[in-house]
Amino acid sequence: MASRNQRMAFAALHLTLGLVVxxxxxxxxxxxxxxxxxxPYVHVAxxxxxxxxxxxxxxxxxxxxVGGTLMLATFAIALLVHGIPGELGLLVYAxxxxxxxxxxxxxxxxxAA
Numbered sequence: 001m002a003s004r005n006q007r008m009a010f011a012a013l014h015l016t017l018g019l020v021v022x023x024x025x026x027x028x029x030x031x032x033x034x035x036x037x038x039x040p041y042v043h044v045a046x047x048x049x050x051x052x053x054x055x056x057x058x059x060x061x062x063x064x065x066v067g068g069t070l071m072l073a074t075f076a077i078a079l080l081v082h083g084i085p086g087e088l089g090l091l092v093y094a095x096x097x098x099x100x101x102x103x104x105x106x107x108x109x110x111x112a113a
Contacts, residue, residue: 014059
């Protein structure tokens with residue numbers, strides 16, 4: 001059984017990762033749709049929206065796997081488009097996402113009576 005400190009550290013990783021990816025996705029979405037930035041860039045907005053949805057699902061209890069998969073897919077697309085040197089931070093996000101997906105949800109499922 002995991003110690004209290006391990007559970008707290010896992011909770012911090014899970015929440016921080018999900019919230020940071022969500023925030024960055026929403027900022028990208030707004031920027032992609034803003035005409036002042038030369039946009040709209042519909043393809044970027046669509047990718048950012050999928051990533052934001054993934055982050056929301058990643059933060060929810062029973063949908064960690066689905067959300068994590070969406071996040072990993074968007075990270076992979078960004079890495080393919082921009083290259084690894086341009087997106088090194090995504091490798092850290094991907095590693096954290098895989099860890100949370102393997103470890104399981106922050107919120108345990110309710111036990112059946």
